[in-house]
Structure formats: C-alpha cells, structure tokens
Amino acid sequence: DIQMTQSPSLSASVGDRVNITCRASQSISTSLNWYQQIPGRAPKLLIYSASTLQSGVPSRFSGTGSGTDFTLTISSLQPEDFATYYCQQSYTTLGYTFGQGTKLDIK
C-alpha cells in the first residue's frame, strides 16, 4: 500500500505565505490531489494532478511536486483558509490513500 505523510499541524497568520507538504512512500508521478475541510463541512477539492487548480478555487492556492514530494502553497492566508488540508494519491486504483491531514490554525 502507498502511504501518504503530512505534518499534523501548522500555525500561521493572516497574510502569511504557507507551504503544506505531503510525502508518498513510493513514486506516484503526479497522481496527487489536495482537499480543504472546514469543521462540520464536506471536503472540497482544491488542486488535482499535483498542480491543476480546480475551477472556482482562488488563485492564491497552488500545488507543486512529482514523484514522492508535493507541496500545497497558499500565497497570502485569508481568514477563511484556516482549515484542515488533506493530500490524496490515486496512483493505484486498488486503494486511494489520504494523508492524515494538516490542521492550519491561527498563530
């Protein structure tokens, strides 16, 4: 099975540039997606295929990486961005795997 590893938490302030990282246990090319989840809400797709911005998602969100190391960047944090962020791999259809999530909270 492919394991996805994220840092559990991150603290930042409004206006900060933030990088959230995700590491795969083996190469997954660019089969990597990012989701945002606000407490009490369903997850929301932000980035797919490592770097493609989902329609309607603000351009302050961006994604980079390939192989095993991936980064979600928020260029200038807004109050509504404080949430939990999950990466998800789809390299193998036999088992989509999510990272354990990175909770972004206010410093």
Add this chain to the structure above:
Amino acid sequence: EMQLVESGGGLVKSGGSLRLSCAASGFTFTISNMNWVRQAPGKGLEWVSSISSSSTFIYYADSVKGRFTISRDNAKNLLHLQMNTLRAEDTALYFCARSYCTSGNCYFDDWGQGTLVTVSS
C-alpha cells in the same frame, strides 16, 4: 446544481447491518464513477469503496473487504453501500463522492454532506 444526498445512517449494534444510500442529481450520474469515503470522529479521511459508471469495476479498502458491498442503480440515480458485520471501528461519517479520472489521476470533485454511522459495542 449538482447534489449528493446521503441517507441511511444510524445507531447499530456490533455485528449488525446497515444500508446507506446516496441520491444524485444535477449531473449525469450514469457516466460518473462513484465512491464512499468515511471519517471517524476527530480523525482523517479514509477511502472505503469505488464503483465505475456501469458497475464493471469495483474496489474496496482492505478494512471493509468481505463485509461491505457497493452498488448503484443508474435508473434511479442512486448509490448504495451495504454494510454487514459492523464493528466499532466502522463508526464514522460516511460521504458519497463523485470521482473523475484524467491522465492517470482520479480525484473526488464533488461530495455529499455525509451520513453518520455509529456502531455500539
């Protein structure tokens, strides 16, 4: 407007069964791959099962294989999850999600609000 509405959750005793449903509207269900993803209280997301548009391809997480069965009714725009031999660790909010695949990558582009399953021991 695209909508996914889950139902069927509730409180069940360990070893019992439950059938979840997801009603889809606002998009062409018959050509969409569908999935169940769950989230235990205070925990992260866990993919549970996927079914292709015509039910040709079906996949399960190891944690539910042999106990859960995913199915769909394209005539009624419904997705189901039959859950048998339930365990305490199956307690979670179960989300229905549509997936789209392109260039070797599949992602969950729309989600329902979830239905809560609680398994008591």
